[in-house]
Amino acid sequence: MNDITTYSLTEIRDLLAQGKVSAEAVTQACLTRIEATEPKLHAMLHTAAPQALEQARAMDRLGPNPKQTLWGVPLTLKDVLATADMPTTCASRILQGFRPPYDATLVARLRQAGAIFLGKTNMDEFAMGSSTENSAFGPTRNPWDLGRVPGGSSGGSAASVAARQCFGSIGTDTGGSIRQPAAFCGIVGLKPTYGRVSRFGLIAYGSSLDQAGPMTRTVADAALLLAVIAGHDPKDSTSAATPIQDWEAAATPGSLAGLRIGLPEEYWGEGLSAEVRATSERAFAMLRETGAELVPVTVPHTPYAIATYYIIAMAEASSNLARYDGVRYGYRSPHAKNLHEVFTFSRSEGFGEEVIRRILLGTYVLSAGYYDAYYKKAAQVRRRIREDFLAALDSCHLLCAPACPTVAFRLDENTADPLQMYLTDIFTVSLNLTGLPGISLPVGLGADSGMPVGIQFFGRSMDEATLLRVAATVEAARGPMPEPPL
Ligand code: GLN
Numbered sequence: 001m002n003d004i005t006t007y008s009l010t011e012i013r014d015l016l017a018q019g020k021v022s023a024e025a026v027t028q029a030c031l032t033r034i035e036a037t038e039p040k041l042h043a044m045l046h047t048a049a050p051q052a053l054e055q056a057r058a059m060d061r062l063g064p065n066p067k068q069t070l071w072g073v074p075l076t077l078k079d080v081l082a083t084a085d086m087p088t089t090c091a092s093r094i095l096q097g098f099r100p101p102y103d104a105t106l107v108a109r110l111r112q113a114g115a116i117f118l119g120k121t122n123m124d125e126f127a128m129g130s131s132t133e134n135s136a137f138g139p140t141r142n143p144w145d146l147g148r149v150p151g152g153s154s155g156g157s158a159a160s161v162a163a164r165q166c167f168g169s170i171g172t173d174t175g176g177s178i179r180q181p182a183a184f185c186g187i188v189g190l191k192p193t194y195g196r197v198s199r200f201g202l203i204a205y206g207s208s209l210d211q212a213g214p215m216t217r218t219v220a221d222a223a224l225l226l227a228v229i230a231g232h233d234p235k236d237s238t239s240a241a242t243p244i245q246d247w248e249a250a251a252t253p254g255s256l257a258g259l260r261i262g263l264p265e266e267y268w269g270e271g272l273s274a275e276v277r278a279t280s281e282r283a284f285a286m287l288r289e290t291g292a293e294l295v296p297v298t299v300p301h302t303p304y305a306i307a308t309y310y311i312i313a314m315a316e317a318s319s320n321l322a323r324y325d326g327v328r329y330g331y332r333s334p335h336a337k338n339l340h341e342v343f344t345f346s347r348s349e350g351f352g353e354e355v356i357r358r359i360l361l362g363t364y365v366l367s368a369g370y371y372d373a374y375y376k377k378a379a380q381v382r383r384r385i386r387e388d389f390l391a392a393l394d395s396c397h398l399l400c401a402p403a404c405p406t407v408a409f410r411l412d413e414n415t416a417d418p419l420q421m422y423l424t425d426i427f428t429v430s431l432n433l434t435g436l437p438g439i440s441l442p443v444g445l446g447a448d449s450g451m452p453v454g455i456q457f458f459g460r461s462m463d464e465a466t467l468l469r470v471a472a473t474v475e476a477a478r479g480p481m482p483e484p485p486l
Helices: 009-017 023-041 049-062 105-112 155-162 179-185 219-229 274-289 302-323 339-350 353-366 372-395 418-423 429-434 464-478
Strands: 044-047 074-078 116-121 169-172 188-191 212-216 260-264 293-297 398-402 438-445 452-459
Touching: 009 023, 009 219, 023 044, 023 049, 023 074, 023 116, 023 155, 044 155, 049 116, 074 155, 105 116, 105 169, 105 219, 116 155, 155 169, 155 179, 155 212, 179 188, 179 438, 179 452, 188 219, 188 464, 212 219, 219 438, 219 464, 260 372, 274 293, 274 398, 274 438, 274 452, 274 464, 293 372, 302 353, 302 372, 302 418, 302 429, 353 372, 372 398, 372 429, 372 452, 398 464, 438 464, 452 464
Parallel strands: 074 116, 074 169, 260 293, 260 398
Antiparallel strands: 044 116, 169 212, 188 212, 188 438, 398 452, 438 452
């Protein structure tokens, strides 16, 4: 038998279900891998080794349960998801040591399906960032090159999946935080349609943008996890009642004859590094060979996407983060001498620099004198961006775009200039403004850097099935990705 961790999630699920390998052996293999790679990567904020092993042994005593689609499968979770049996910190000092009294709905669903949680993954503080360098507990490194970032904000999840510490992870995507780190680490990341997956227990950053989704090594693995976490939840009034589909069946390669895929000219124009362009364009040939028709489309409001996204995300963040007041959750400043100081000192000492910057800017764009000029305008432009996408997706089944202008950048390369960091999100933020689903998957390695290059597909509302079918077809045409040299 191979090293257990080299199997995909769907493969290990089958081996576990058939009793060919025990839950304990699989969990132990992941924990051994975590122990070997963590000193270099720092993908995890909390590892639940004894707990996970104990759960695995208890499951083995009862034997595989055909009703549990993830029986014995070890996963990791981004530390923005509430877990009753593990700390949940959002990589912030303000929540250090916080233990939620309940599980997020998606966590409860994974548990019910028989998943074993190995721990919580590192992230940018409160999911604000594109590199995982904003974690209060130190950055995560990219398994392909330890001098580079894994992307963000779900960088810990991406690194843990790419380094085979687990068989899959759940990340969250407010402006690209599933798709961009997936691209930087050479794995698959799926942002479902807004409302597809319950946000109950997902600690809020930008509530109208946030969506949790799978991060995995294969497209079929992403389909399998989506089927477990999706579905209506009475605890989240924005969750959709749309029936879930057989996504695992959808995630099989096949002919794409009759499928029209739009190439938005704003995404394939200037600003793309030469190696990202050359590598991503390989996907065009793969798509044409399988019968798809590629057509140019335009989404003209794209130049306003970054400004619009950051105004809306910061406005929502400033409101969502008002709850961390030193009274109800987490950190309370020991220096405070009165109630006012409890609020101000706890927040100033508990939040990191980027979070404070965003609370300030978010409060500013919502303030009486500036609301019309910034927030209201951004909400109007957001609608235009959505209309662009809907029009393009009227004439095409999907859109195809690069995931990021460059491969994973170096640690500290973009930290001095926050605006520079925001600009790296140019290809991912629009999708969240529209609420539509998207997937990113690796197409190969860049010729200059040897780093993974990811491509994205954007789909129609609730049509994750077509995204998965096309992604699985590209994945098959691409062939197996090399292993990161870790
Ligand atoms: N990089 C973007 C931001 O900093 C997106 C983050 C995310 O999707 N959580 O807001």
